[in-house]
Amino acid sequence: MGLDVRAWVHDEQVAPLLPNQLASGLQGSQILAIAGHVKRLRAEGRAISNFTIGDFDPEQFPIPRVFHDEIVAQLAAGQTHYPPAVGVPELREAIRSFYDERLGLDYPEGSVQVGSGARPPIYAAFRTVVDPGDVIVYAVPSWNTRYYVYLCGAEGVAVPTRPEDGFMPTAEVVLPHLDRARLIVLNSPLNPAGTMIAASVLRELCEAVVAENRRRVAAGKRPVLVLYDQVYWQLVFGDREHHTPVTLVPEMASYTIHVDAVSKCWAATGVRLGWAVAPPPLIVRMKSLVGHMGAWSARAEQMAAAALLREPVRVDPFMGSFKGALHERLERLAQGLTAMGAEGLPVRALEPQGAIYLSARFDLFGRTVKGHTIDSDEALRTLLLEEAGVAIVPFSAFGYPEGSGWVRWSVGSVSLADIDAALDRLRTLLR
Ligand SMILES: Cc1ncc(COP(=O)(O)O)c(C=O)c1O
Incomplete structure (x- = not known):
């Protein structure tokens, strides 16, 4: 003893x-x-x-059998040393090609930050963008946003939603706060409601953000960004279509941080692999944060996910x-x-x-x-x-x-x- x-x-x-x-x-x-x-x-x-x-x-x-087998094979092949803080190049490249193929978004190199699940990229995004006292606008009900608001010492503006809107925010409740906002947090499909934001609503919000930012940037002021949490985007039922700010309003590429993960869409919550896709100048900063936390995903899992996201037909069944x-x-x-x-x-x-x-x-x-x-x-x-x-x-x-x-x-x-x-x-x- x-x-x-x-x-x-x-x-x-x-x-x-x-x-x-x-x-x-x-x-x-x-x-x-x-x-x-x-x-x-x-x-x-x-x-x-x-x-x-x-x-x-x-x-x-269970997780996809192909994912399980790839992880085991990558471990056996010796993929056990430190990955780069931003993610292994194979995975960052595979995520870019996956977004191009499946979301119709062609991002350049340097746009991806990998982490151990969606949470580290989310936390890194908040810490990279928000200073103490900045205003973060988010709708309720929402998953965990208020904790991140607290951690940043930010001012949270929780806007109300209605069941008839699927508990999604509307332009009517968000736009009155736009001129003060530094970050708007959106999540679709939504945890907890299981609903999706309508393309028309998302477009209206994004057009307002772009107009606001043209004014701000011309005056040398910091723009308002959108953190778009789409960890459930592959779990959409029937013929519904998932939209992102950027697919609807391309100029939003300057101001959008997408957050994503294999956690939910591959039933792999315990595998811990997620990422952010955002403008490279932000990713460079997020990389330092994730690096200091050491919140990267295990190397074998990154290599395994890379193999499958490069060829998503292998996971389609x-x-x-x-x-x-x-x-x-x-x-x-x-x-x-x-x-x-x-x-x-x-x-x-x-x-x-x-x-x-x-x-x-x-x-x-x-x-x-x-x-x-x-x-x-x-x-x-x-x-x-x-x-x-x-x-x-x-x-x-x-x-x-x-x-x-x-x-x-x-x-x-x-x-x-x-x-x-x-x-x-x-x-x-x-x-
Ligand atoms: C909307 C949303 N975003 C992010 C996460 C976090 O995902 P991860 O487990 O990959 O960190 C969750 C988990 O419940 C979630 O519901």
């Missing part, structure tokens, strides 16, 4: 004095707290269908069945909830458009159900989990106003049988 240091590392007087102000003010993820609740109930032997985490159960959704299975689950849920609504039960769902999420609203506020008085989103979440074994995340965990009754369902870790069982238990509860 080594030296027991438990008493020292948990010293109650010392502990609160250890972190700095920035770290002390950081909020933990609410979703992780909910995961603890799910775990407790499962340990008691309760049947729980877990729709909370934006992740995949590898038994339901996987994409077809993966997307089909996600869509089937989301549709099964949406139809089940919609059928309950048609029976007069207090629930409705939005049509799933993309990503791995479904939005639904429970109209239970002010009621008391099985001893639970529903006076907050947390009370609603607790009711659904404890009385129906249905674990979901309220939109308020994504910065949406408290008390809306809107919740996110994630289908990356559930089977069709889990969904059917959850719908049955929910119907019984709501009746």
Whole structure:
């Protein structure tokens, strides 16, 4: 046995004095707290269908076999030394050719920053563009943006959205803040809503950004940039089309930072590989940030992804069945909830458009159900989990106003049988 240091590392007087102000003010993820609740109930032997985490159960959704085999082959071939901080040239080149082929965007060399998932490029983008006190405009509900706002010491302007717009921002709510904004954060398909921004809305926003920036740049002022988080863009259902700021308004290439990853589209959240595509003068700066964090992706994974993004037809069969299975689950849920609504039960769902999420609203506020008085989103979440074994995340965990009754369902870790069982238990509860 080594030296027991438990008493020292948990010293109650010392502990609160250890972190700095920035770290002390950081909020933990609410979703992780909910995961603890799910775990407790499962340990008691309760049947729980877990729709909370934006992740995949590898038994339901393994990564593409070709990706697995390539990673193993690259490791065996000795791809184990430091990759460059900006990403291996093979992968940066493959991402450029992939964007050219699949998104119709021909970016020059030097436009790609690779990282261990989408998060390091996102963080690097914020830190490269935003100074303390700068204004960041983003819509709610949104994934994690407010944490990055906090980390930058920026002023966050959270603009409200409406279910009838698929919880996407409109020009009407964004443009009043445009003259003060340094960064606008957009995400489509959207976590948590599973919806997509309409091309007309995105175009209108981008045209306004371009007009604003012509004025600013002529006056020697810093332009407003758009961080476009498109990590779910390959998970779009039916004949819907994904648009980017640049495909709609080419001049936006000067002002757009695309963020992307294999995490969601290849069910590879634990593989940790993502990237940003942006103007090379920004990438040069982001490279230094990612380099100092050491937040690069493992070399073998980069080489493996390069081989597949260079020849995306090798992953197409996987994409077809993966997307089909996600869509089937989301549709099964949406139809089940919609059928309950048609029976007069207090629930409705939005049509799933993309990503791995479904939005639904429970109209239970002010009621008391099985001893639970529903006076907050947390009370609603607790009711659904404890009385129906249905674990979901309220939109308020994504910065949406408290008390809306809107919740996110994630289908990356559930089977069709889990969904059917959850719908049955929910119907019984709501009746
Ligand atoms: C919209 C969005 N962007 C970025 C990320 C982060 O992706 P990664 O796991 O590649 O860091 C997530 C993960 O949930 C996400 O939902």
